[in-house]
Amino acid sequence: MTFGEKLAKAVAAHGPLCVGIDPHPSLLDAWGLSRTAEGLERFALTAVEAFGGKVSVVKPQAAFFETYGSRGVAVLERVIAELRDSGTLVLVDAKRGDIGSTMAAYAQAYLGDGSPLAGDAVTLSPFLGFGSLQPALDTARETGRGVFVLALTSNPEGAQVQRVVAPDGRTVAQTIIDFAAARNSGISPCGDVGLVVGATIGETDVDLSRFNGPILAPGFGAQGGSVADLKRLFGPDMRNVFPTSSRDVLKHGPDVSSLVSAVRRVQQSL
Numbered sequence: 001m002t003f004g005e006k007l008a009k010a011v012a013a014h015g016p017l018c019v020g021i022d023p024h025p026s027l028l029d030a031w032g033l034s035r036t037a038e039g040l041e042r043f044a045l046t047a048v049e050a051f052g053g054k055v056s057v058v059k060p061q062a063a064f065f066e067t068y069g070s071r072g073v074a075v076l077e078r079v080i081a082e083l084r085d086s087g088t089l090v091l092v093d094a095k096r097g098d099i100g101s102t103m104a105a106y107a108q109a110y111l112g113d114g115s116p117l118a119g120d121a122v123t124l125s126p127f128l129g130f131g132s133l134q135p136a137l138d139t140a141r142e143t144g145r146g147v148f149v150l151a152l153t154s155n156p157e158g159a160q161v162q163r164v165v166a167p168d169g170r171t172v173a174q175t176i177i178d179f180a181a182a183r184n185s186g187i188s189p190c191g192d193v194g195l196v197v198g199a200t201i202g203e204t205d206v207d208l209s210r211f212n213g214p215i216l217a218p219g220f221g222a223q224g225g226s227v228a229d230l231k232r233l234f235g236p237d238m239r240n241v242f243p244t245s246s247r248d249v250l251k252h253g254p255d256v257s258s259l260v261s262a263v264r265r266v267q268q269s270l
């Protein structure tokens with residue numbers, strides 16, 4: 001199956017909500033867990049139990065696992081494996097981006113068959129040039145996985161780079177969108193190159209109309225983005241839009257049934 005087909009199947013079963021696993025130190029405290037690899041493991045596996053098989057996509061935030069070194073990365077590998085076993089798509093939020101052969105190595109790590117860090121998709125940073133992502137785009141296509149490329153991020157500082165106007169009159173964000181649209185052109189039900197467009201970006205001055213791929217919308221929930229913001233930005237049907245929420249759901253833990261109820265409430269609100 002292509003990544004677009006996997007997404008379509010997952011959305012038909014569970015709707016578009018993506019839930020993040022972000023083991024913030026403050027959340028470990030709130031859940032009564034230690035700020036150690038053991039605490040991280042308990043936190044992450046509780047989240048897997050709550051979200052696996054109940055949402056279309058789960059997005060572990062790699063940074064919070066890397067904090068604990070090799071033991072944290074081992075927990076991330078287990079999270080990826082258990083979520084995939086549950087039938088839930090895994091988007092590893094690692095925001096990788098580099099040049100040539102280094103990008104090829106990242107592609108192998110996060111998108112290669114048999115790699116313990118490979119989920120179903122990974123987030124990528126295009127700010128070394130969209131073309132530098134080519135090894136990842138190729139590996140994703142070969143292995144039936146996907147990538148989500150940062151375009152208009154949810155943080156206010158993103159505009160310092162992303163809304164800058166290039167010599168051809170387009171913003172940097174629009175340039176990224178256009179490259180992604182070209183890569184996805186003609187693919188049904190949608191392409192394997194997704195974009196990240198935050199729910200908090202205010203007015204969109206970009207044209208997404210030719211983009212035939214999934215859009216990850218972070219900033220929904222804890223960062224202030226609402227369902228109304230999503231509808232205003234992406235249109236009432238929000239086709240191919242995956243709102244993602246981490247802290248706003250995770251704050252209901254560690255009780256698994258409370259986490260599940262929180263997920264269900266957000267799914268209904270969408």
Ligand SMILES: O=c1ccn([C@@H]2O[C@H](COP(=O)(O)O)[C@@H](O)[C@H]2O)c(=O)[nH]1
Binds near residue numbers: 155221222244245
């Ligand atoms: O533009 C972006 C890109 C990625 N993120 C990531 O999403 C989650 C958001 O967490 P919340 O707790 O729901 O705010 C986090 O992992 C970010 O690194 C983003 O927020 N904005």
